[in-house]
Amino acid sequence: MSKRQPRALMVQGTGSNVGKSILTTALCRIFLEDGFRVAPFKAQNMALNAYATRDGLEMSRAQALQAAACRLDPDVRMNPILIKPTTERQSQLVVMGKAMPLMTWSEYNELKPTLRPVVQEAYRSLAEGVDLIVLEGAGSPAEINLMAHDIVNMAAAEMADASVLLVGDIDAGGVFASLVGTVALLPPHQAARIKGFVLNKFRGDRAILAPGLDQIRAITGRPVVGVVPYLERLLLPEEDSVDFKSGRMPRFKKKGAAEVLCRIAVIDLPKVSNFTDLDPFCVEPDVEMMILRPGEALEKEGRPPDVVILPGSKNVAEDLHLLRQHHFDRALREFVSGGGEVVGLCGGLQMLGERIEDPHQIEGNRTPVLGLGLLPIRTVLEREKVLRLVAARHLISGLELRGYEIHHGRTEAAACHPSFVQISGGIGRSTPRGPMQLGWMNETGHVWGTYLHGLFDDDPFRRWFIDRVRERKGLPPLKEIQATYDIEAMIQRLAEVVRKELDMPAVYDLLGMVGGGNGNHRMAGL
Known part of the structure; x- marks a missing residue:
């Protein structure tokens, strides 16, 4: 000392x-x-809730x-060791901000000295x-x-x-x-x-x-x-998913709140990560959040959601397998064909694509897995993790916002429309092939995803997103910011x-x- x-x-x-x-x-x-x-x-x-530091560490x-x-x-000196469970038996160990290969709990205990x-x-x-x-x-x-x-x-x-x-x-x-x-x-x-x-x-x-x-x-x-x-x-960001897994999503009603709500469903994945990306919606007066588990119907109380969000995942292959087991792949395709909006965040973005490969067994998966096929993108998980703070522009709204990236995936999207592009060089280290494009969407813009964490913290972008849902429902956009997400x-x-x-x-x-x-x-x- x-x-x-x-x-x-x-x-x-x-x-x-x-x-x-x-x-x-x-x-x-x-x-x-x-x-x-x-x-x-x-x-x-x-x-599984992580953050990228200014110097590109986790x-x-x-x-x-x-x-x-x-x-x-x-x-990272404030949290020198971070354990991110990936499978029932293995976790990724992050030491002083740098990811190590997967290991079991006994292997970790042997490493502790x-x-x-x-x-x-x-x-x-x-x-x-x-x-x-x-x-x-x-x-x-x-x-x-x-x-x-x-x-x-x-x-x-x-x-x-x-x-x-x-x-x-x-x-x-x-x-x-x-x-x-x-x-x-x-x-x-x-x-x-x-x-x-x-x-x-x-x-x-x-x-x-x-x-x-x-x-x-x-x-x-x-x-x-x-x-x-x-x-x-x-509504401070949670460290773990105990409350999220219990189905508790707070909603703060305000005076004059809209009578008609926009319903946003978040899929509870077994290895869900960075689910705090969705916290800001809980302060909005015209949004109703609900947590949807694989096996549950999209419709609750006779009403379908307006938007379904696939959050991040620490094991995309296993979570995809569970979605298929419960026929969520089919339900999501029918939802999109009926005019619903589907959003994928980080691992959720990868799930929306056609194929995910894990040649280095970053998440312990030996064989490639098929995605949900809602976006024409393919992802390869690489050894070096992309960790950086970035400024980005959303191409449809024209809004600029800041967030951060934490992912192993390198996504190729030759035949897909970009949704977010990087407008700064990124703060921190990244892979040499780190993408200038940070997200992609289909032709209608109703299926889209991004690697950008923290995007909904931005009040103007969140209000733009909600107003677009309102317009789709035949409701007038509110335009002015209704609630501030102020940590x-x-x-x-x-x-x-x-x-x-x-x-x-x-x-x-x-x-x-x-x-x-x-x-x-x-x-x-x-």
């Missing part, structure tokens, strides 16, 4: 999807507002969001430029079958000499047992790092909760330093709520900080 090691606070959880990432994001912004140079860190993340979308909370550029120094160096280097680091754990630190190979929970806390806040999801039930059980299962020297608890996703009467808070302190000797409410209208505003709102609900003086005390008031804390001994 550097001579001047920063203070470190770690957010761990009683399990997955309890709110670790969101709380880490909030704390990053709070510490920044209080005058500290702060950075996030997660040693190992297992997620990291978790969650740590990219936390970097935004710190008003820093996303940096060589990865510990990578994690330590990433942390050391990141720590040199900041006053405070907020670390995030993964799953639960009390998975006793995994403790021997741990590099992301208590091992990371020990590396950083971090105090730990343990988060539990009270909405799911059993939170007090989960908190006590986690402490009980940890070795005493590791349990000693847990300085307090945070209850997340609370809704109800605080007075009824109060006796439980007193009792858990009496049992464990640790206080509950905050009770964070269930935030109904928070910065969401981070700010989250931080305000968490600051109000957390005992921040207690948090600063456990960090060894003295003083009080925003911006007036200082670190003892530094």
Whole structure:
């Protein structure tokens, strides 16, 4: 570690999807507002939502969001190891932003001794430029079958000499047992790092909760330093697909919202990735989002969708096979012939084509697979991954927007119309044959796809897209932007709520900080 090691606070959880990432994001912004140079860190993340950095490397979308909370550029040192499950047995490992060949979990565990120094160096280097680091754990630190190979929970806390806040999801039930059980299962020297608890996703009467808070302190000797409410209208990008797989897609109704809705169906693929591309539609007053699983009819409640979107996939061949098993290929062709619109994003774009080849077994597929045949394009998965931020122009609307690419595929489309073209050289590294064309469409423009992630974050383009659907339905276009998808505003709102609900003086005390008031804390001994 550097001579001047920063203070470190770690957010761990009683399990997955309890709110670790969101709380880490909030704390990053709070510490920044209080005058500290702060950075996030997660040693190992297992997620299919990824982000391309400015220098052409790959990291978790969650740590990219936390970097935004710190008003820093996303940096792979914040997430040195990313695991992207590809099959039931194999995953792609991304180390310091660079993809490695597929490996099994046992192969990964054998590799871990060589990865510990990578994690330590990433942390050391990141720590040199900041006053405070907020670390995030993964799953639960009390998975006793995994403790021997741990590099992301208590091992990371020990590396950083971090105090730990343990988060539990009270909405799911059993939170007090989960908190006590986690402490009980940890070795005493590791349990000693847990300085307090945070209850997340609370809704109800605080007075009824109060006796439980007193009792858990009496049992464990640790206080509950905050009770964070269930935030109904928070739409920050998710780290994993737990909520998406549950079928929960929030919709924020606004005053004066249109009575007639545009229905957009998103197909839930087993290896769905970067599904957060669709989050911005949830803020639109005239859009109804629904999640459609293979085997379900396109029509729900007697009404078909207006648009079907195929999101990204980490295993295009397997997901295509499932779609065919449930006759979705036939259903989509009939949908298009009836005037419906089909959109493919990244892996979804590849599925729309005629053929996908994987000669290097990037996704573990030995033989070429036939696509859905809705676009005359062919894709070959190459060893080197395209990773870059790009500016693009949409050729039909003429709108310019920014996004990012993360894909192994090189797509050839000699007989297909381009839909998006690159208007900058791209920020970051890419394959020498990286395409100037970023997407393609059929003659009517009702079947199209793109490699551009984040395109619907752009408010003017999203409104243009929705208005075109409205016109197809015989409705007048609204033209003016109806809703703003503003991640910065969401981070700010989250931080305000968490600051109000957390005992921040207690948090600063456990960090060894003295003083009080925003911006007036200082670190003892530094």
